[in-house]
Amino acid sequence: MWNIKNIKIDSHVVLGPMAGVTFLSYRNFMKPFGVGLSVSEMVSDCGLIYGNKTTLEYIKTSDIDRPCAIQLFGSSADTLCKAIDIVLENNKNIDLIDINIGCPVPKVTKTGAGSALLKDTKKLKEIMTKVVEHLPIPVTAKIRLGWDDKSINVFENVKALEEAGVAMIAIHVRTTKQMYSGKANYEIIRDLGKKMKVPLVISGDIYSLEDAIKAKEITGATAVMVARGGMGNPHLVKQIDTYFNTGEKLPDVSLEENIQYLYKLTDMMIEEKGETRAMMILRGIAPKFFANYPNTKALKSELAQHLFTRKDLVGIVNKHIH
Ligand SMILES: Cc1cc2nc3c(=O)[nH]c(=O)nc-3n(C[C@H](O)[C@H](O)[C@H](O)COP(=O)(O)O)c2cc1C
Numbered sequence: 001m002w003n004i005k006n007i008k009i010d011s012h013v014v015l016g017p018m019a020g021v022t023f024l025s026y027r028n029f030m031k032p033f034g035v036g037l038s039v040s041e042m043v044s045d046c047g048l049i050y051g052n053k054t055t056l057e058y059i060k061t062s063d064i065d066r067p068c069a070i071q072l073f074g075s076s077a078d079t080l081c082k083a084i085d086i087v088l089e090n091n092k093n094i095d096l097i098d099i100n101i102g103c104p105v106p107k108v109t110k111t112g113a114g115s116a117l118l119k120d121t122k123k124l125k126e127i128m129t130k131v132v133e134h135l136p137i138p139v140t141a142k143i144r145l146g147w148d149d150k151s152i153n154v155f156e157n158v159k160a161l162e163e164a165g166v167a168m169i170a171i172h173v174r175t176t177k178q179m180y181s182g183k184a185n186y187e188i189i190r191d192l193g194k195k196m197k198v199p200l201v202i203s204g205d206i207y208s209l210e211d212a213i214k215a216k217e218i219t220g221a222t223a224v225m226v227a228r229g230g231m232g233n234p235h236l237v238k239q240i241d242t243y244f245n246t247g248e249k250l251p252d253v254s255l256e257e258n259i260q261y262l263y264k265l266t267d268m269m270i271e272e273k274g275e276t277r278a279m280m281i282l283r284g285i286a287p288k289f290f291a292n293y294p295n296t297k298a299l300k301s302e303l304a305q306h307l308f309t310r311k312d313l314v315g316i317v318n319k320h321i322h
Helices: 024-033 045-049 053-057 077-090 114-119 121-134 154-164 209-219 235-246 255-273 275-290 297-305 310-321
Strands: 002-004 007-009 013-015 037-044 068-073 096-101 139-144 168-172 200-203 223-226
Touching (some): 013 024, 013 235, 045 053, 045 068, 077 096, 077 121, 096 121, 114 121, 114 139, 139 154, 209 223, 209 235, 223 235, 235 255, 255 275, 255 310, 275 297, 275 310, 297 310
Parallel strands (some): 013 037, 013 223, 037 068, 096 139, 168 200, 200 223
Antiparallel strands (some): 002 007
16 A cells, blocks of 8 residues: 555554553554554663663564554664664564654653754754664654744754655654644645655544544645544544545444443453553543543543452443443
8 A cells, every 4th residue: 555665554544652552452452443554652762772671561562563663762873773773683573663753751852862853953864864774674753843833844854854764754743842732733734745755644633534534635644643542442543544445434433332442452451461550551541432422421530540450440331331
């Protein structure tokens, strides 16, 4: 359907990286809905270099979740290249390396990593040129519009990244200052995808099929990135993939079906992380499975606070729904 260098991607949906969410079992769960490419949680280059054991957990992949990109963040070519060597030594099944140039969190930007790299196009190009030259597999990048409203430099940065040899660029159409709020503004990069030499993936506020159609049409992107919109609504990926494949608009799923998806994700997370850890993480994810259904406020709040075991989960859902 489309390619990132020699890698064939057979859906127009990319699963957006989300720290604390797109761990392996989440990616494995989302894949069959029609994810063409998924991106891991962001991994610290220094975490890998210092041999942090938990960091190695982040670079696990599976046969189901292919092709898959591991996303790294860092502030220098030297540390990024060292970290990439460690990643590729520890996992031979990684298809792509994605560099995070969009993280707005001060803990990351004050080290010069994440979206701090957006501020200096020349330095960005130098770093990415070295990373691309160092790597035996394609390198992709995820950026934002710019640091703030007054410094939107997405066009310069896209050009610099293309010249550096980056094989695909995902743009989150917000500035760093916006963090994750405010409406994603696709108009700012109208038709950019048609002018780019490498595929553009568009990210920001993809919550419905209509959002995906609009984002792709306005920006000329090759694919859309599903992030928060897919949390609790995996069927969205299927709706988007099906529409871009066949033109068919699938209806939403019933609450009952969505509950079954939640249980499936729960089981996969328990297998990866153990029940206690899985339940702590699910406190943030499980309520989202009810977000599009009426009269679920009490249920969502109970799930967010009282999940300790799988039995609790089923008990809370049955108490409110059945
Ligand atoms: C909880 C959370 C964690 C995120 N972590 C990452 C990350 O590790 N790397 C990254 O490039 N983007 C990260 N993002 C940004 C998303 O990939 C996406 O670009 C952003 O949420 C905009 O899309 P949306 O409005 O459709 O959610 C994160 C977003 C959220 C909400």
